[in-house]
Amino acid sequence: MDKLLPKKLIFRFVVILGLLTSSAYAQKSFLKRIEPDQVNLQYAGSIGYFSGGIGYNLLNEKATLSAHYGYVPKNKGGWMSIFTAKFEYKPFAINIKEKIIIHPINPVFFPSYTSGDNFDYQFKTSQYKEGYYFWSSALRLHLGAGTEVKIISHLNSSLKSVSLYAEANTNDLYAISWLENRTTTPFYEMFKLGYGVRVNF
């Protein structure tokens, strides 16, 4: 019996260690899984004076899905808080000596939600009969295109690359207005600009 005791202890120790490491490993892989592939800071672009977000690569880095929070201060035409989800597709990549990748045109779609007393997802049915105002004041659907220059890091760090981008977008209401005013309003006038930097891990 006594001879078995150390073996039992070793067995128990190994099991506990195994459990600990596997749970730690599981935790690490879970964290790894939810860890964003990129963080982003943007100026303007209809989703805030400044906005910050995190994003994930999809479709073998040919697309990204990201979430953003932006704000407009009072002295810039606010105050407003804006929540945005962006889907960006990157169909073209021009590789320059493995140092720079240019994505010349990335189509982008993003719904944005403005919070606050002046904004509702739907106009109140108690106040207006159905269809009185057909749109949502809080939710805008934006469509646009960006252009991105990605500088690849060759340092042995977790930072893979840094991107600079410019993005032009329009939204559902601007598009409706433009469609009805095609003869007087130039096409480009419904597009608004934003600029940003993205750090890819």
Add this chain to the structure above:
Amino acid sequence: MFYRKICLFLLFISFCGCNADEYSPNQKFNSSTPINVNAREINTLPSKAAGTTIKIAVSGDTQRNYKESEDFVALINSRKDIDFVILNGDISDFGLLLEFNGIYKKYDKLTIPFISVIGNHDLVANGSDVYKRMFGDLNFTFNYAGIKFVCHDTNGREYDFNGTTPNLEWLRKNLTADLKADRLVAFSHVPPTDGDFDPILADPYQNLINQTPGMIASIHSHQHQPQIIRYQNGTGVPFIVTNAIIKRAFTLITITNGQIVAEEINF
């Protein structure tokens, strides 16, 4: 070929770049938004003797019809007999800065002053704040040729018919003749007989207009219908409802010695 396309796109983006940075479609102003346009326009009204004939072109509801607005401005500029223009509410459709700015740019080409009144669409989202900064107060008055013009907010539904709009207390104070102006004309967007006018205020409002000494007319828009003239009980002060710019129509108001003639003109 591909690179040329990229260059063209970059050129397109930088072309857009002229004042195209936008923080939100709902922002209340940007760096190029004009301020207090109504006060500026009122200041440019020439002085005219009381009792002389004046002509005012009144219509509302430009909303997002830039072509019709452009044609209206061209027509008014081609005539030399009109004193000023009243844009009687619904400058915008979605209450967005882009729309206010678009209409402002068209109306700013008028060679005579234009004064803008608040409409229900202008109060949607941040529209009220856009209007206040760009044009000024929602309720205001000005004098011209011995007549006091009382412009005010009657868009009751936008305040959920809470009894505040139109502001009768403000109206009682301001619907008064003064030394320089012993006659009055009221301008507001929603007529008191419309479903969008606060129902509990409809009668007191019409009574007040009718009981105001020197009152010539109360002029409204909103309904996008051919011009109509109504009286509260068949007599008294006329409530004139104009057609709309989006229907390519305006009402030409002619006032001589307190006598008013309203004629719809289509363009």
